Amino acid sequence: MIFLQMGYDQVDIQARTGALFFTIILQSMPPLMGIVHTFPAEQAVASRETGNGMYSITAYFVSKSFSEIPLQLVFPTIYASLFYWITGLNPLFSRFLVFVLLNILVSICSTSCGIL
Numbered sequence: 001m002i003f004l005q006m007g008y009d010q011v012d013i014q015a016r017t018g019a020l021f022f023t024i025i026l027q028s029m030p031p032l033m034g035i036v037h038t039f040p041a042e043q044a045v046a047s048r049e050t051g052n053g054m055y056s057i058t059a060y061f062v063s064k065s066f067s068e069i070p071l072q073l074v075f076p077t078i079y080a081s082l083f084y085w086i087t088g089l090n091p092l093f094s095r096f097l098v099f100v101l102l103n104i105l106v107s108i109c110s111t112s113c114g115i116l
Helices: 010-051 057-087 093-115
Strands: none
Touching (some): 010 093
């Protein structure tokens, strides 16, 4: 309820900054932690298979990143769709699409950082 329908005065501008910071953290940490927790189980298999010459580390990184994209499209889109309109950010639809795209990119980048 802190960020519900913010206005444009000084206090609400500061609240918008906090809301955007909260959004970036919320879109980056869960995907990152999800990968960090699952990667140790996959590391032994990936190390053995790359050591046997089945594929390179780059191929593993790219395939793992691409396999995570469907989840990284759905959840940030749902979150951004709710958050954007509830908080009363800019009502232009083009700005909303930019917000959704940035949420998706942050989520994908944090997943890739977790794989590294």
